[in-house]
Amino acid sequence: MTVSLRQQAAVGSYILRQKLKGRKRYPLVLMLEPLFRCNLTCFGCGKIDYPDAILNKRLSVQECLDAVDECGAPMVAIPGGEPLIHKEIGEIVKGIVARKKFVSLCTNALLLEKKLHLFEPSPYLFFSVHLDGIKEHHDKSVCMEGGFEKAVSAIKAAKAKGFAVNVNCTIYDGHPAEDIARFLDLASELGVGVSISPGYAYERAPDQQHFLSRRKTKELFRKVFALGKGKTWNLTHSGMFLDFLAGNQKFHCTPWGMPTRNIFGWQKPCYLLGEGYAKTFAELMETTDWDAYGTGAYEKCANCMAHCGYEATAADAMMKHPLEALAIAWRGVKTEGPMAPEIPLDGARPAQYVSDSNVQLTLSQIRANEAREKAAKAAKTSASAA
Secondary structure (H helix, E strand, C coil), rough: CCCCHHHHHHHHHHHHHHHHHHCCCCCCCEEECCCCCCCCCCCCCCCCCCCCCHHHHCCHHHHHHHHHHCCCCCCEEECCCCCHCCCCCCHHHHHHHCCCCEEEEECCCCCCCHHHHHHCCCEHHHHHHHCCHHHHHHHHHCCCCHHHHHHHHHHHHHHHHCCEEEEEEEEECCHHHHHHHHHHHHHHHHCCCEEEEECCCCCCCCCCCCCCHHHHHHHHHHHHHHHHHHCCEECCCCCHHHHCCCCCCCCCCHHHHHEEEEEEEEECCCCCCCEEEEEHHHCCCCCCHHHHCCCEEEEHHHHCCCCCHHHHHHHHHHCCCCCHHHHHHHHCCCCCCCCCCCCCCCCCCCCCHHHHHHHHHHHHHHHHHHHHHHHHHHHHHHHCCC
């Protein structure tokens, strides 16, 4: 699957409008997490170990659509958790598509074949199936034998019903370049595009040993892209982002490019870091100390090269340097020679660990709301009895 001309035109015109309005910071993709509950226990996930009171929480359809309207980004990604567990996911997607926003529904595909009837094929909708490489790597990543075959079966079923499908692939340390190339060959055979990104070391992730450093990321992607010379892999990223993965661009992340709305609120500062929450999108944009985050500024960001932080940077770079972007598109990503200078890390502020306090605050709010609802119900029952 390639990025459609309709989507390219819509996103391009949106960016141009923001530039003409003189906006320094604007969202490109809304990361909408309607729940954290999942039916897998992936070793690299930082979302599944919350207490049940939080895992049982859901954003309502109205809350989701309000977030889409409030943010205004032309694209909406729906990760999780597993979005297909949400009983109203069909209504959520339908409402976003009706707004002519491009929706990427991210799923591990275990429920996809059973839930396809909830959706209608649309140029504004595609399924982004979680597939972390060849069978050996994917099944290990998701901690489930047979997960790879289930995902591939669901991809074929969705395509047969006319849906657009791509796969999202997270790369971890220990994935040889040759295996990644084999996976990209397989994706070409399946006729799907690939969104590919190095994993981020979530502080809550059960396994902290398999995340790539920036240097390893660059060396690995250079090997992968060298193996891909002459092949027709469909990587659904800008050439500038792929050039960055190969170490040829000295980019700083754009954390506001993909803001996150989840059950806690609007997450500061980005999809990968939960360092606080705002009640509104405007509050998120106005009160977040953006300069305090990013590689070189914050210890937790030291090794991050994830697409949710840097794809928006790459999009901005394409607008500023169109000739360079065209040159990359023409010649491909450079896989030899010196890399761009690395961002110094010696001035980064120390990591702060505030996740647990945010969780406890939310748990307190949940319990307070439950107590109020219980009291209101008891009062209503007493009034009726009287």
